[in-house]
Amino acid sequence: MYRWAPPVMALSTTTTVRAAVLAGTGPAVLSGLAVADDFGSGRLRRVPSSGIGLRRGLRACWLGPRTPPAGPVRDLVTHVTSHPRATVPPPDPHRPPAGSTHVRETGCVPGPRIMQN
Known part of the structure; x- marks a missing residue:
């Protein structure tokens, strides 16, 4: 073990x-x-390595309000969040709390978990 x-x-x-x-x-x-x-x-x-089950959450981040800007950023976020296998990762304990300056100034949307083999 x-x-x-x-x-x-x-x-x-x-x-x-x-x-x-x-x-x-x-x-x-x-x-x-x-x-x-x-x-x-x-x-x-x-x-x-095998059988380790490494995973990482991906985030799409941009400067501005929570709604992604029109164009490629919004297209990517829409595609990723509507993908049938997408799941939302657990909250990141190192992420600034809601309402902090950092969160107000950037939008951040959790992406799908990706299994690494």
Whole structure:
């Protein structure tokens, strides 16, 4: 049986996670697209895994009111939220509370959960 190791650090962007891994801080789970060049050059190695059930919620964010602006942003949000397999992830405990300046200045709509294999 495996035990979950506590996180070494919490980073907010793929770029900073990638840099930490390249610096030897520890392993991470990143999109293959984000590290394709690193795999190709041998700087990073892929570790096969199965049965872990990694998931991530996606969010569409924009500056302005909660209603997405007309055009590509609204089209994307409409498509994603109307997709039959879309589910709303649980609330993010790190998200600012409703009514905070951050939430008033940006719109943010939860997207579908994506199963990573």
